[in-house]
Amino acid sequence: MVEGRRHETRGGPKEREAGAGARHRLVFVDRLVVTLIHLRHDLPHSVLALLFDVNRSTVTRAIAEIRKLLAERGCAVPDRPGLRLRTLADVFAHAQAEGIELRLDATEVQVRRPAAGRGGRRAFVSGKKKQNTMKATVIADQQGRTLWTDALRPGRMHDATAARNEGIGICFQHFPDVEVLLDDGYLGLRRDHPGKAITPPRKPNKIALPHVHAAREEARHRHSSKRITVEHALADHKRWKQLTRWTHRRDVLPPTYRAVARLVWVCTVPVDD
Numbered sequence: 001m002v003e004g005r006r007h008e009t010r011g012g013p014k015e016r017e018a019g020a021g022a023r024h025r026l027v028f029v030d031r032l033v034v035t036l037i038h039l040r041h042d043l044p045h046s047v048l049a050l051l052f053d054v055n056r057s058t059v060t061r062a063i064a065e066i067r068k069l070l071a072e073r074g075c076a077v078p079d080r081p082g083l084r085l086r087t088l089a090d091v092f093a094h095a096q097a098e099g100i101e102l103r104l105d106a107t108e109v110q111v112r113r114p115a116a117g118r119g120g121r122r123a124f125v126s127g128k129k130k131q132n133t134m135k136a137t138v139i140a141d142q143q144g145r146t147l148w149t150d151a152l153r154p155g156r157m158h159d160a161t162a163a164r165n166e167g168i169g170i171c172f173q174h175f176p177d178v179e180v181l182l183d184d185g186y187l188g189l190r191r192d193h194p195g196k197a198i199t200p201p202r203k204p205n206k207i208a209l210p211h212v213h214a215a216r217e218e219a220r221h222r223h224s225s226k227r228i229t230v231e232h233a234l235a236d237h238k239r240w241k242q243l244t245r246w247t248h249r250r251d252v253l254p255p256t257y258r259a260v261a262r263l264v265w266v267c268t269v270p271v272d273d
Contacts, residue, residue: 025055025058030062031063034052038242039067039242067259068255070262071255071259071262075147075262077147092175092178094147101226102139103181105182106162106163107136107237107238108126109133109136109253110246111133112247114250123155124156124250125156134154134254135153135162136257138234138261146237149258153165158185160189163186164189179195182227200224204216237264243260
């Protein structure tokens with residue numbers, strides 16, 4: 001109860017000043033390796049502590065620090081050392097400057113069900129997955145490289161609503177030359193931003209001539225072939241075990257997803273520092 005009152009008085013968790021607290025028993029490289037192993041294979045902190053011969057709290061502290069650094073780093077850009085894309089506006093500005101056609105899609109990660117009686121419990125129930133999930137919106141380029149991911153939203157939120165809440169409408173206004181390929185879940189964006197938000201062609205009337213149906217199927221196939229790269233990017237993210245099913249605190253998932261998105265192309269994209 002005493003700690004609870006102190007938490008309310010501070011307005012949040014206790015924070016250490018820079019340099020305060022116990023000294024690290026793991027050098028930076030080891031802390032980075034511990035974090036990568038945890039993100040990739042979801043090994044428990046106690047197992048990692050045993051492997052590195054340190055206390056469990058040392059591993060927990062190292063993962064929290066490195067994960068935050070990775071999440072805030074931003075996505076690298078091929079052949080542009082030093083350039084990092086951290087916001088949706090950064091991605092649109094880069095796409096307009098380089099003439100890149102963007103691909104946008106959303107994916108869901110299963111999370112634990114909120115405790116009974118807690119407010120907003122239904123917000124995480126996905127109508128598509130029929131599970132408790134959180135939704136990530138991802139933008140990729142024509143080669144499937146992740147350029148940006150959002151702060152994650154509750155799974156019940158519609159894909160188009162999540163994109164609007166991130167400010168995609170303002171980006172369309174300020175960067176009129178950028179085109180974004182979308183699936184049928186974003187028809188509302190196509191209606192609001194014609195010629196910029198591009199979805200597959202709609203199904204023609206039943207009485208339309210056969211060649212009209214054939215042309216529509218061919219156009220849908222071309223659109224799908226170009227948009228498939230963002231699906232490949234999402235698949236790369238799900239290869240990291242922590243993102244197949246999230247079993248930890250929900251508030252830690254957003255920085256974890258962003259950290260993984262920054263790491264997916266680390267082997268193919270130049271690192272600036």
